[in-house]
Amino acid sequence: MLRRVGAVQLDTISVLARSHELVAYARLGAIGRARIEEAYWHPVRPTAFEYWAHAACVLPLESWPYYSARRRGILAQGQRWHKVSQQACDEVLGRLRDEGPLTATQLGGAKAGGPWWDWSDVKIAAEWLLDTGQAACVRRVGWRRVYDLPERVIPGPLLDQQPTDAECLAHMVGVTAAALGVATHADFRDYHRIDWFGLKQGTPSAIDAAAEAAGLTPVTIAAKTRQLPGWADPAALAWLAAGGRGTHRTTLVSPFDSLIWDRKRTTRMFGFEHVLEAYLPKEKRVHGYFTMPLLAGGQLIGRVDPGRSGKTLIAKHVVLDKPSAARPMARALTEAATWVGCDNVVVERVTPAHLADRLATELTALGS
Numbered sequence: 001m002l003r004r005v006g007a008v009q010l011d012t013i014s015v016l017a018r019s020h021e022l023v024a025y026a027r028l029g030a031i032g033r034a035r036i037e038e039a040y041w042h043p044v045r046p047t048a049f050e051y052w053a054h055a056a057c058v059l060p061l062e063s064w065p066y067y068s069a070r071r072r073g074i075l076a077q078g079q080r081w082h083k084v085s086q087q088a089c090d091e092v093l094g095r096l097r098d099e100g101p102l103t104a105t106q107l108g109g110a111k112a113g114g115p116w117w118d119w120s121d122v123k124i125a126a127e128w129l130l131d132t133g134q135a136a137c138v139r140r141v142g143w144r145r146v147y148d149l150p151e152r153v154i155p156g157p158l159l160d161q162q163p164t165d166a167e168c169l170a171h172m173v174g175v176t177a178a179a180l181g182v183a184t185h186a187d188f189r190d191y192h193r194i195d196w197f198g199l200k201q202g203t204p205s206a207i208d209a210a211a212e213a214a215g216l217t218p219v220t221i222a223a224k225t226r227q228l229p230g231w232a233d234p235a236a237l238a239w240l241a242a243g244g245r246g247t248h249r250t251t252l253v254s255p256f257d258s259l260i261w262d263r264k265r266t267t268r269m270f271g272f273e274h275v276l277e278a279y280l281p282k283e284k285r286v287h288g289y290f291t292m293p294l295l296a297g298g299q300l301i302g303r304v305d306p307g308r309s310g311k312t313l314i315a316k317h318v319v320l321d322k323p324s325a326a327r328p329m330a331r332a333l334t335e336a337a338t339w340v341g342c343d344n345v346v347v348e349r350v351t352p353a354h355l356a357d358r359l360a361t362e363l364t365a366l367g368s
Contacts, residue, residue, distance in 0.1 A: 001027050002040070003060050006175035007192070008055035009256040012143075013278060014291040016306050016313070016340050021059060022254035026295070029249070030339040046138035046153050050145065052131070053192050054261055061138070063175070064154055065161035069168035073199045080131060088125035089134075091302040092147070096135065101148040103141065166210065169194060171200050173231075174214035179258060181236040184221060190262040204229075217271045220320040223268060250328045252304065252336055258294060260300075260341035288317045296328035304333065313337035315347040320355050324329065330362035344368055 002008055011019045017033060024036045040048050040058050046359055048058050051067050059067070074080060076212045092107060104110040110123040119127070127149050129135035136150040150159055163171070176183055176191040188211075189195060189202040201210075208231075211218075216231040253259060260266045265275050274293055277285040288305020302325040307314040315333055320326055333345045345368040350356035 002048060003056060004179065005258050006063075006072065006179045007057040007059050007256070007258065008040075009054055009261070010050070010058060011256050013290060016252075016292075016308065016336060018143075019254040019256040022252075022292075022333070023257050025336075025339060026249065026251045026253050026257060026259075029138065030335060031337075041139040043139065046322075048138065049154070050130075050137040050140075054190070054255075054258065055193075061154070061160065063171070064158045065163055066168045066171035068133070068162055069199060069201075070167040070196065071131065072165075073196075074131045080128070082119060082124045082128075084124060084128045085121050088121040089129060090205040092122055092125045092129060093134065093149075096147060096149050101139070101146045101152075103143060103144040103146055107147070123317045165199070165201065166213070168204065169210040170213040173207060173210040174216065176217050177211070177214065177231055178235070180233075182219060182221060182230055182232040183215075184230045184265075187230070187262060187265055190265070191258070207231075215296045247297070248298045250294075250296040250331050251284050252306070252332050253295050254292060255290065259295075266300070270300045274300075287319060291317075293330050294325065294332055296325070296332070301325040304329065304330050306333075306336070308340065308342065311341070311343045313340065313342040315345060317349045317351065318347055318359065319351045320359070323355060323358065326355055326358040327362045330359060330366055334363065334366045334368045 005023070008020050008023045013019065016022065017025070020040065021033055021036050047061050049061055049064060050056065050068060051059055053059060069207050071291040093171045095107060096102060104123045104126055104191055107122040107126060109120050111118060111120060126135060130137060130147065133150060135147045136153050137145045137147060138153045170193055172192040173188055176188050179191070180187060183191070185204050185207050188207050213232040215234065217234050217237060219230050219232045220350065221228040221230045255274065260274055261273060272293065274291070274307070277287060278289050287303055291303045291305045293300045294302035294304065301322060302318070302320045304315050304319070305317040307316050313333065313336065318329060320329060337343070347356070347359060347363070350359055
């Protein structure tokens with residue numbers, strides 16, 4: 001699954017579950033959460049690492065070399081958000097060499113005692129070493145990053161590769177096309193945020209050259225008011241030509257899921273406008289704190305702001321875009337409740353209100 005989507009975003013918000021778990025759940029169904037964690041962060045045989053893609057993401061281990069352009073860009077920039085102490089970096093590297101993998105807490109603590117971004121010197125150093133490839137993270141323990149030396153956790157053949165910036169861009173463009181099937185220039189820029197850290201690789205000409213190098217097929221994409229140039233994954237085109245059709249899940253989707261990362265693309269593809277309201281004051285929220293779109297039949301047809309209280313999944317605000325969305329919403333809520341260990345579903349508010357009885361009937365039929 002991770003290889004298929006190319007990157008899975010990490011975030012501290014946990015409502016039903018953390019977002020990286022929800023991404024796997026949306027695609028694979030109600031598999032055990034412990035299995036998901038082990039697949040991302042295997043304690044013995046690393047299969048993934050953490051780095052900056054669309055945001056802070058879990059990435060397939062074999063893609064390590066192709067983030068070298070980003071590591072070089074950060075190094076050339078000199079710092080990210082904090083001023084970096086070389087002495088602290090040397091001390092952290094020394095402790096990793098001598099003591100083995102360590103969390104920020106084990107290194108001396110992540111916080112300096114101030115607000116959100118007031119990191120301690122060792123945390124700043126550890127993150128800088130991670131940003132520049134002098135350290136790596138292939139495992140988390142209790143949601144804490146475990147920092148280690150790359151030579152201990154990244155296989156030698158991957159560690160030795162140093163692709164050019166153009167090769168790195170071609171890899172990112174190819175991964176994006178494989179994940180999305182077809183993409184515009186803007187889609188490519190957003191999926192891996194290819195202009196981050198001063199790399200400025202997202203010009204149409206640079207993307208076109210990378211797409212050609214990645215073996216993609218040029219296409220024209222019909223938008224509402226104009227035709228957009230783009231590129232398609234040849235495997236996706238072959239699948240369509242052979243009569244391929246989607247096998248659709250009915251599921252709730254994390255707002256940090258790569259399916260809807262790009263809000264403009266989400267509107268263009270699905271006719272669905274989604275806004276993450278978690279960082280808005282409560283009185284300004286329209287749909288809710290952690291609103292999850294409802295995916296059914298290959299379309300986004302509703303949304304819910306979920307919560308939990310003991311063994312009850314609480315649907316604080318359900319929005320149904322059409323009456324027929326009531327049944328798939330009931331299915332999605334019931335499956336999600338079972339997955340997170342809840343044994344019933346309570347709905348607090350439905351928009352439009354006249355569909356509340358229909359949703360209640362569907363939930364009752366499913367035993368929720």
